[in-house]
Amino acid sequence: MPDRVLFRGARVVDPASGTDEVADLLVGGGVIAPSPGTGATVLDCDGLVLAPGLVDLHAHLRQPGREDEETVESGCRAAALGGFTAVSPMANTDPVADNAAVIHEVLELARAAGTCDVFPVGAITRGLGGEEMAELGEMVDAGVRLFSDDGRCVPNARVLRNALTYVRAFEGVVIAEHCEDASLAEGGQMHEGLSSSSLGLAGQPREAEEVVVARDLAVARLTGGRLHLCHLSSAGSLEMVSRAKAEGLRVTAEVTPHHLVFTEEDLLTYDTNKKMNPPLRSGEDRRELRGALADGTIDAVATDHAPHAVEEKEAEFDQAPFGTIGLETALAAVLTHLVEPGELTLSRAIDALSTAPARILGAGDHGGPIEPGRPANLVVFDPSAEWAVEPPFASKSRNSAFLGRRLRGRVVHTMLRGELVVADGKAQR
Amino acid sequence: MPAARLMDEAEVRRSITRIAHEIIERNKGAERVVLVGIAARGDDLARRLAAEIGRIEGRVVPVGALDITFYRDDIGIRAEAPEVHETRIDFDINGWTVVLVDDVLFTGRTIRSALDALVDFGRPTAIQLAVLVDRGHRELPIRADFVGKNVPTRKDEDVRVALREVDGEDAVLVDEPVTSEPGTEGVRA
Amino acid sequence: MNGHLLSIHDVSAEEIVRILDTAESFREVGTRVIKKVPALRGRTVVNLFYENSTRTRISFELAAKRLSADVINFSTSGSSVSKGESLKDTALTLQAMGADAIVIRHSSSGAPLTLTRWVRGSVLNAGDGTHEHPTQALLDLYTMRDRLGRLEGLRVAIVGDVLHSRVGRSLSFALVKMGAEVVLVGPATLIPPDAPAWGVQVSHDIGGVLPKLDVCYMLRVQRERQRQQYFPSIREYARLFGLTRERAGMLPDGALVMHPGPMNRGVEIDSDVADLPRAVIEEQVTNGIAVRMSLLYLLLGGSGSRAAGGSADEAGAVRLPEEVATGA
Numbered sequence: 001m002p003d004r005v006l007f008r009g010a011r012v013v014d015p016a017s018g019t020d021e022v023a024d025l026l027v028g029g030g031v032i033a034p035s036p037g038t039g040a041t042v043l044d045c046d047g048l049v050l051a052p053g054l055v056d057l058h059a060h061l062r063q064p065g066r067e068d069e070e071t072v073e074s075g076c077r078a079a080a081l082g083g084f085t086a087v088s089p090m091a092n093t094d095p096v097a098d099n100a101a102v103i104h105e106v107l108e109l110a111r112a113a114g115t116c117d118v119f120p121v122g123a124i125t126r127g128l129g130g131e132e133m134a135e136l137g138e139m140v141d142a143g144v145r146l147f148s149d150d151g152r153c154v155p156n157a158r159v160l161r162n163a164l165t166y167v168r169a170f171e172g173v174v175i176a177e178h179c180e181d182a183s184l185a186e187g188g189q190m191h192e193g194l195s196s197s198s199l200g201l202a203g204q205p206r207e208a209e210e211v212v213v214a215r216d217l218a219v220a221r222l223t224g225g226r227l228h229l230c231h232l233s234s235a236g237s238l239e240m241v242s243r244a245k246a247e248g249l250r251v252t253a254e255v256t257p258h259h260l261v262f263t264e265e266d267l268l269t270y271d272t273n274k275k276m277n278p279p280l281r282s283g284e285d286r287r288e289l290r291g292a293l294a295d296g297t298i299d300a301v302a303t304d305h306a307p308h309a310v311e312e313k314e315a316e317f318d319q320a321p322f323g324t325i326g327l328e329t330a331l332a333a334v335l336t337h338l339v340e341p342g343e344l345t346l347s348r349a350i351d352a353l354s355t356a357p358a359r360i361l362g363a364g365d366h367g368g369p370i371e372p373g374r375p376a377n378l379v380v381f382d383p384s385a386e387w388a389v390e391p392p393f394a395s396k397s398r399n400s401a402f403l404g405r406r407l408r409g410r411v412v413h414t415m416l417r418g419e420l421v422v423a424d425g426k427a428q429r
Numbered sequence: 430m431p432a433a434r435l436m437d438e439a440e441v442r443r444s445i446t447r448i449a450h451e452i453i454e455r456n457k458g459a460e461r462v463v464l465v466g467i468a469a470r471g472d473d474l475a476r477r478l479a480a481e482i483g484r485i486e487g488r489v490v491p492v493g494a495l496d497i498t499f500y501r502d503d504i505g506i507r508a509e510a511p512e513v514h515e516t517r518i519d520f521d522i523n524g525w526t527v528v529l530v531d532d533v534l535f536t537g538r539t540i541r542s543a544l545d546a547l548v549d550f551g552r553p554t555a556i557q558l559a560v561l562v563d564r565g566h567r568e569l570p571i572r573a574d575f576v577g578k579n580v581p582t583r584k585d586e587d588v589r590v591a592l593r594e595v596d597g598e599d600a601v602l603v604d605e606p607v608t609s610e611p612g613t614e615g616v617r618a
Numbered sequence: 619m620n621g622h623l624l625s626i627h628d629v630s631a632e633e634i635v636r637i638l639d640t641a642e643s644f645r646e647v648g649t650r651v652i653k654k655v656p657a658l659r660g661r662t663v664v665n666l667f668y669e670n671s672t673r674t675r676i677s678f679e680l681a682a683k684r685l686s687a688d689v690i691n692f693s694t695s696g697s698s699v700s701k702g703e704s705l706k707d708t709a710l711t712l713q714a715m716g717a718d719a720i721v722i723r724h725s726s727s728g729a730p731l732t733l734t735r736w737v738r739g740s741v742l743n744a745g746d747g748t749h750e751h752p753t754q755a756l757l758d759l760y761t762m763r764d765r766l767g768r769l770e771g772l773r774v775a776i777v778g779d780v781l782h783s784r785v786g787r788s789l790s791f792a793l794v795k796m797g798a799e800v801v802l803v804g805p806a807t808l809i810p811p812d813a814p815a816w817g818v819q820v821s822h823d824i825g826g827v828l829p830k831l832d833v834c835y836m837l838r839v840q841r842e843r844q845r846q847q848y849f850p851s852i853r854e855y856a857r858l859f860g861l862t863r864e865r866a867g868m869l870p871d872g873a874l875v876m877h878p879g880p881m882n883r884g885v886e887i888d889s890d891v892a893d894l895p896r897a898v899i900e901e902q903v904t905n906g907i908a909v910r911m912s913l914l915y916l917l918l919g920g921s922g923s924r925a926a927g928g929s930a931d932e933a934g935a936v937r938l939p940e941e942v943a944t945g946a
Contacts, residue, residue, distance in 0.1 A: 200727035200749025270728035316726035499655035510919025
């Protein structure tokens with residue numbers, strides 16, 4: 001039975017209940033307890049923010065298959081240190097998570113690790129081949145609520161239509177799409193623009209994302225299904241999402257911290273840690289993404305945590321794989337680059353990092369509201385603590401786009417169902 | 430402070446004339462003599478000497494220019510790679526007496542470089558050295574055969590030759606030392 | 619001087635003049651019986667060629683040897699990954715051997731800059747992917763200046779697949795920097811969309827451009843581009859943009875025809891034209907050695923090249939010495 005813990009004097013920011021005030025919070029028996037109470041360990045939270053534990057809709061934990069890059073255990077620890085109490089690992093593992101067996105394996109590994117709740121994502125198509133629907137129903141029985149062929153989009157509109165329609169039979173299931181037209185994006189190492197020209201690298205235009213967004217929204221309209229758009233990068237996509245929402249389509253969208261912070265110009269040194277898919281685009285795209293996050297066109301921030309082996313990232317730029325890790329830096333990145341300069345309120349930031357993704361995922365125990373009786377999945381962080389992004393990381397990989405930079409915002413405590421899995425900035429498991 | 434004048438226009442002229450006579454005397458005429466000036470002012474001096482010899486002996490003496498930058502012993506020691514001038518040796522030096530001509534003889538390193546460069550062009554019968562000013566402070570066993578003027582100097586002083594062709598006047602000047610640039614020791618002739 | 623030459627953007631117009639003037643002296647060395655000077659004696663220059671290129675490699679090799687440097691040739695075709703040893707490991711090995719300069723040709727854009735992170739010596743880009751080929755551009759500038767007496771105000775057309783041509787790119791940047799007027803000519807699919815931002819003009823009509831040129835610079839067209847559907851056929855490409863004998867006749871007297879080699883005779887340039895006196899393609903090769911000697915000398919001839927950690931700043935910029943008044 002976990003101890004009783006009193007968080008004293010924290011600024012409680014809880015978008016689900018509209019709260020933003022300094023208060024004491026008591027936790028006991030795994031849930032928020034009515035206060036006041038006694039006999040609790042007191043944690044002084046003066047100057048700290050307490051919020052519902054963060055929820056990541058989109059991460060790659062690489063297990064099974066690439067345990068050298070990350071495991072469920074190391075990934076969960078990294079997530080907890082980043083303030084996350086829930087994470088959704090994508091299905092592009094080896095073997096692919098297109099059946100209940102792999103889903104059960106991942107759930108079991110997460111349970112053994114015990115540092116973070118895991119909501120595995122199932123593949124939409126068998127082997128991510130894009131042709132045959134996977135056994136979605138079986139995976140739903142195993143607990144899956146989010147399906148995605150992330151890594152690529154579903155190339156065939158008919159297959160997407162069928163999947164969106166099929167899952168309407170199941171409560172709360174969402175199809176998430178990685179929007180990239182393979183033929184337009186082919187060979188592209190980065191965003192196609194002035195920077196790619198300077199660098200002599202083939203680029204992929206933002207239309208590679210936009211044509212698929214347009215198609216997917218049309219199919220969502222056709223089917224009435226629930227569609228979630230992963231890691232949007234282009235201003236044109238945002239326009240379409242906004243119109244679709246206004247029309248009443250059941251569409252949600254996410255953006256990564258790195259797309260909110262960096263642009264194509266950050267690649268001028270051929271830094272492979274900033275090589276990602278979708279690529280970092282122009283300053284204008286970044287401005288639009290920030291605005292869309294603030295006004296809710298984009299619902300959530302998701303990390304797309306993508307660990308890669310050191311030697312693979314240290315290769316020549318066009319040989320290096322795409323992706324950056326992000327679980328440990330997401331909160332700080334959003335705080336430093338959006339909240340601090342005033343482009344995003346703290347409440348909206350927490351909403352985007354916790355409440356909204358919890359809602360999309362149907363993870364009822366997460367995202368708040370912070371009320372007596374509700375499971376104590378919480379994060380406490382110091383918004384002004386500055387730190388340098390440098391190894392060692394909890395993640396097994398080091399390919400962070402933020403490597404060498406200083407960020408402000410440090411997780412102090414992460415509580416999972418009443419247990420402090422991170423205390424004083426250190427993982428307890 | 431303005432530079433002190435070690436030699437004025439008339440003295441420079443007379444030195445050149447005297448050196449021309451000495452070259453002719455030492456070599457018993459100028460039939461087998463070629464002049465090679467060490468760029469940049471050595472080149473101009475060599476041409477003047479050739480003109481003098483031509484006036485005295487009534488014959489054309491071949492003149493060439495030699496840039497010794499690529500033969501310096503301080504490549505990679507100075508902060509920057511040194512400036513390069515023209516090399517122009519259009520004649521065969523095998524079997525001829527080459528008189529190297531330079532403006533100032535100082536440490537001797539430039540002449541050492543010039544000797545190395547010259548032997549890459551062929552095998553002269555003899556190499557002699559004519560300089561307008563010998564200011565002492567040799568760091569290598571090099572000596573001049575023909576000298577316009579011997580001038581004792583402090584090592585940190587800056588001795589330079591001005592020539593009408595380049596500087597608008599003929600003179601030998603010495604400047605008070607400025608803080609010497611590191612890595613320039615042993616750079617000058 | 620420490621530093622690298624990774625891109626034309628690393629050198630200013632003044633520095634380019636310095637490089638070309640110094641190359642003049644090295645060309646003279648090439649006319650001597652003993653074509654060698656001891657300037658880089660004891661230095662080690664490594665040719666790290668990941669792409670087959672006999673011509674460029676030999677040019678660099680001769681350049682280094684004529685400067686009395688020791689030369690190591692490390693050639694392999696295919697990417698380092700397919701060959702089994704990573705670029706990083708190769709770099710560290712060369713560093714341990716004490717390479718003073720590494721001349722690298724690689725099929726990946728940016729590989730030379732990546733290399734500078736692991737070696738202290740000077741890195742010279744001999745062509746990286748579709749990014750740049752600065753030494754080729756410099757030797758082309760040398761040839762133009764030598765034959766035409768100037769660079770400023772020259773009207774130069776660069777014809778062909780500029781989009782994928784590292785030579786085309788470096789040369790465009792270099793010519794604009796030196797005050798020449800550049801027009802890119804080719805199918806719309808092979809001209810970089812942002813070319814106007816380079817300060818150049820674009821034309822798809824070779825006939826309209828030829829009569830006003832001082833230099834017609836032809837780029838090689840790879841058959842692969844036809845397979846990738848940038849244009850429908852070699853036949854149509856040659857018909858629209860090839861330098862035929864008739865077209866060559868439209869050039870003004872005294873205009874030059876240039877090509878970085880190797881040529882596709884009959885595709886971008888007719889055999890007849892390649893053999894005309896105004897086609898200075900072989901001179902480009904000779905001048906290449908002098909220009910490369912000049913670069914090696916200027917990069918390695920200063921003490922900065924031996925400084926510990928004297929590697930490039932972030933952009934890999936090279937700084938050439940200011941005028942130094944030597945006492946000679």
